[in-house]
Every structure is written in structure tokens, then in C-alpha cells.
Amino acid sequence: MINVAICGATGYTGLELVRILLNHPKVAIKALTAKLDKPAKISEVFPELYGRLDMVCEELVVNQVLKKKIDVVFLALPHNVSMEYAPRFLDKGKVVIDLSADFRLRDARIYEKYYGQKHIYKNYLKQSVYGLPELYKNRIKGARLIANPGCYPTGSVLAVAPLLAKNLVGKDKIIIDAKSGVTGAGRRAALYLHFGEVAENMKAYKVGVHQHIPEIEQELNGIAKKSVNLLFTPHLVPLKRGILTTAYVGLKKGTDVPKLIRLYKSFYKQSAFVKVYDDGSLPQVQDVVNSNYCAIGIALSPDKRHAIIVSAIDNLQKGASGQAVQNMNIVYGLKETTGLV
Ligand SMILES: NC(=O)c1ccc[n+]([C@@H]2O[C@H](COP(=O)([O-])OP(=O)(O)OC[C@H]3O[C@@H](n4cnc5c(N)ncnc54)[C@H](OP(=O)(O)O)[C@@H]3O)[C@@H](O)[C@H]2O)c1
Structure with missing residues (x-):
């Protein structure tokens, strides 16, 4: 034991x-x-x-x-x-x-x-x-x-890693917008976490200064083997647990969703806890709450030049x-x- x-x-x-x-x-x-x-x-x-x-x-x-x-x-x-x-x-x-x-x-x-x-x-x-x-x-x-x-870095890095590792990312900023439930802030009491502040409410916070920005940058830079341009904004949402992350990634050239899904499935084929969804499906927080999975869904902008990757994790698990x-x-x-x- x-x-x-x-x-x-x-x-x-x-x-x-x-x-x-x-x-x-x-x-x-x-x-x-x-x-x-x-x-x-x-x-x-x-x-x-x-x-x-x-x-x-x-x-x-x-x-x-x-x-x-x-x-x-x-x-x-x-x-x-x-x-x-x-x-x-x-x-x-x-x-x-x-x-x-x-x-x-x-x-x-x-x-x-x-x-x-x-x-x-x-x-x-x-x-x-x-x-x-x-x-x-x-x-x-x-x-x-x-x-x-960290919780945000886990959802963010897993969402973007395959595109960077395969050198598909263009020069645009990588924009990551993530929403977390309140347990992400810990159990200690704080006014901004009171039910009356959180219920039926949503807000961005620590915009441009969140402590997970350098962690996400460190990891994305390591995968890309160069400095990436990142904009990351976290949001607090009225859930107990779960993080939904949406990453907008400019691509070097146009592609299609089935190709990206194949790329992600291949990249994560040895990863027991990453589920890449099939065409058209995007993950929701409820798909992963109380589990150690990261679920990933893939979409493209209409001009097919931006991948829009959605990941869902349970902040207390994965x-x-x-x-x-x-x-x-x-x-x-x-x-x-x-x-x-
Ligand atoms: N919550 C998340 O989703 C999440 C995700 C990823 C990483 N993390 C990180 O994981 C760590 C724990 O997060 P958490 O959300 O579990 O925090 P938490 O709910 O605030 O719990 C903190 C724990 O540490 C104890 N503690 C506080 N100060 C201490 C001290 N000076 N000496 C000894 N024990 C002390 C507390 O004891 P008392 O209860 O007696 O005060 C409590 O057991 C943090 O660094 C956090 O950033 C959290």
C-alpha cells in the first residue's frame, strides 16, 4: 500500500x-x-x-x-x-x-x-x-x-496543445475565455463568493492580471518552442464545480473539422482522461463533473481560419x-x- x-x-x-x-x-x-x-x-x-x-x-x-x-x-x-x-x-x-x-x-x-x-x-x-x-x-x-x-491552465493547455505541437497556429493572438464554478476559489469565506453575489450572476475578473496567465504561457511556449501571444480572461459563474474553456486559435491555413478531430484524437490517443468529441459535439460542464475527464469539442469559424476549441473539466478533479x-x-x-x- x-x-x-x-x-x-x-x-x-x-x-x-x-x-x-x-x-x-x-x-x-x-x-x-x-x-x-x-x-x-x-x-x-x-x-x-x-x-x-x-x-x-x-x-x-x-x-x-x-x-x-x-x-x-x-x-x-x-x-x-x-x-x-x-x-x-x-x-x-x-x-x-x-x-x-x-x-x-x-x-x-x-x-x-x-x-x-x-x-x-x-x-x-x-x-x-x-x-x-x-x-x-x-x-x-x-x-x-x-x-x-492549475485548474484554468489544465483546461486551457489541453484545448490548445495539439494545434501548437503540430505547428498549425498562425500569428494572431490565442484568445482563451474560461468560466469557473466557485469552488475554484477555495473554501475560505470571501464576500465575492457569497451566495448573494454569485447566484444568478456572472462576471469577468482579474482581467489581464490573473495568476494563471504566466502558467498557461509557460506551457504553451514550451509546446510551441517559441513565445505565443496569449489573451486569457477568467469568469466566475454560478456553479459549484466545473470549468468551461473556449479557445480561439488563428490557423496558418484553412482546414476542416474532421481533420482537426483526427489530429486531436491522434495527439491524445495515449491519454486515458481526454475525450475528443466527434463532429458537431461540444462538451458541457455536466459531461465531466465528478470525473477526471477533460472533454474537448472542436469547431471552426465560417472562414475556416480560426479553430474554436471548447474544453470542459471538473476543477476539483482534472x-x-x-x-x-x-x-x-x-x-x-x-x-x-x-x-x-
Ligand atoms: N479549488 C480548486 O479548484 C483548485 C484547483 C487547482 C489548484 N488549487 C490549489 O490547491 C490549493 C488548495 O486549494 P483549495 O481550494 O482546496 O483551498 P481551501 O479550500 O482554501 O483549503 C486550504 C486548506 O489549507 C489549510 N491551510 C490554510 N492555511 C494554512 C496554513 N498556514 N498552514 C496549514 N494549513 C493551512 C486550510 O485549513 P483550514 O480549513 O483549517 O483553514 C485548508 O485545509 C491552493 O493552492 C489552490 O490554489 C485549487
């Missing part, structure tokens, strides 16, 4: 990890931590876990977690917090799967600009592997520190905890789909 600790178990991604890992045949949950005033059973925090996991969730103290003989630590912690803990587990030989942004951006100066704090463990950036299995499965196999991708477990499966040589739906 793989013994795991979940740090940040009282958050949305932490709870999702618990839900997934309770059904994972090769995993035993050994430790849960949060920032609680006093230890509490996780089933008291989340009554849905009564009788399934009554383990006490404790304050995060590295030595106490290490006593539980863990193999893997999932850090479902806010950015800047993960950074403090990841090195201490890594230095003790543990596999760290960090759901925060702290080890995703290779350039610490960009991290500092977008996340507003100094990166105090730059030396660990070199060993971190960006945990998007559809692109980096081989690197993930040998990784000890996995920087689990956008976070499902992907984290997928990465753990790869590290341990398990079938990638083990414990995931």
Missing part, C-alpha cells in the same frame, strides 16, 4: 482527495492536517465522511506527519504555504504532490510578480515536474516533487485532486486510471 498524508484536508481540494483516495485500492490515508484551532475528526468537519473516515485532522507539524510512515504527501495548501513545507518532506525522501502554484513556474521572478511574495525555495524549482500527464508522463514517472497544474492522484499513480507505476472515474 502507498501511505499518504493530505495537508489541507479541510479545504475543497483536500476533501476531494479524501473522497478519491478512500476508494483507491492501493492507498491508505495515514495523516490529515489543516490549520484548525484544535484537532477535530475529519468526519466532524465533513459529515459525509461519518463512518468512512473518522481520523483526526491535526495541525500541520512535519515531524508528526513523518511519524505516520507516509510515502506521499499531498499539499492541498494555499500558495506561499506549500512552499514552506514541500522541501521539508522532500528532504526526508517523501514524494510531494503540491496542488498549489509554488513550484509550477520555472522563473521565480514571474512567480514573485504574480503571487506577490518572494520565492524562498528557488533551488527546488529545478527538480519540480509540471504534473500534466498528457504532456509529461515520462518525466512524472521519476519525479519526487510534482507541481500539480483541475486539481483527480489529476494529483493520476500523477501519484504514474509515479508508482500503477495504471493511470486507478481509483479515478
